[in-house]
Amino acid sequence: MEVFIFFTASYIHVCGRKDPNLDKCIVNSIYDLKEPICKGIPELNSPPLVPFSVEKITISDTNNAKLYLKDTQITGLCDFIINSFHIDIDKLHFNMELLFKHVNLNGTYDFDIKVLVPFVHKGPVYLTADDVGAKVEVDMKLVTKNDKRYMYLSKINLKLNFKKLGYVFDLNENESAQLNEIISNFFGSNEEEFINKVKPSIEAEVSKQILHLANNIVKQFTFDELFPDRE
Numbered sequence: 164m165e166v167f168i169f170f171t172a173s174y175i176h177v178c179g180r181k182d183p184n185l186d187k188c189i190v191n192s193i194y195d196l197k198e199p200i201c202k203g204i205p206e207l208n209s210p211p212l213v214p215f216s217v218e219k220i221t222i223s224d225t226n227n228a229k230l231y232l233k234d235t236q237i238t239g240l241c242d243f244i245i246n247s248f249h250i251d252i253d254k255l256h257f258n259m260e261l262l263f264k265h266v267n268l269n270g271t272y273d274f275d276i277k278v279l280v281p282f283v284h285k286g287p288v289y290l291t292a293d294d295v296g297a298k299v300e301v302d303m304k305l306v307t308k309n310d311k312r313y314m315y316l317s318k319i320n321l322k323l324n325f326k327k328l329g330y331v332f333d334l335n336e337n338e339s340a341q342l343n344e345i346i347s348n349f350f351g352s353n354e355e356e357f358i359n360k361v362k363p364s365i366e367a368e369v370s371k372q373i374l375h376l377a378n379n380i381v382k383q384f385t386f387d388e389l390f391p392d393r394e
Contacts, residue, residue: 179393180252190248201241207380214238217368220270222361227277232288235270237369239263252390255303255314263295272332282341287333296324305386312386315378321370325358
């Protein structure tokens with residue numbers, strides 16, 4: 164049944180691993196898969212990508228500063244352009260560069276900061292960014308099960324490039340003034356320092372989710388079904 168679904172689904176285009184234009188074939192396949200993956204593919208046990216949910220993003224976890232974003236919903240991940248892609252099928256490695264046109268992150272901030280004046284608060288937070296660049300490197304591995312080879316993604320390295328990152332905390336006027344002062348002291352006075360603090364945790368959490376999502380799909384098919392030995 165799984166093989167029947169795989170080969171008859173209109174959104175899945177198989178690329179032969181001897182295809183001289185393998186990179187282009189895979190890019191076209193990604194674009195074809197974009198809409199189904201964003202809406203969810205029940206027959207592949209793939210939930211909708213929109214919204215992309217992250218339970219907890221840790222910005223800081225020290226005795227004096229515990230800063231988290233919780234229950235974050237990320238939208239805009241389906242509006243992307245692939246600027247470059249290359250796969251080395253023999254080394255089971257690929258890299259790609261993407262551009263996300265507009266990304267929103269809506270969640271709950273949970274801050275417990277002991278800098279200058281203690282500040283303990285929870286509330287809604289909204290982050291927005293335009294033209295977010297992403298460099299992705301992925302390592303894959305093959306495993307044999309019942310005399311058949313299966314591929315899975317073993318490691319992902321994601322680097323995001325935020326040109327600007329706007330943020331709004333839902334606070335009253337007094338709380339807002341206090342938080343702005345704390346953010347200035349903790350993150351620094353410029354936007355780049357704020358981005359550098361927030362970005363690693365977002366990269367780590369998104370990478371973890373992507374690995375889970377991708378492997379949940381590819382585990383259902385053999386390597387030869389995904390990449391047959393032909394052009």
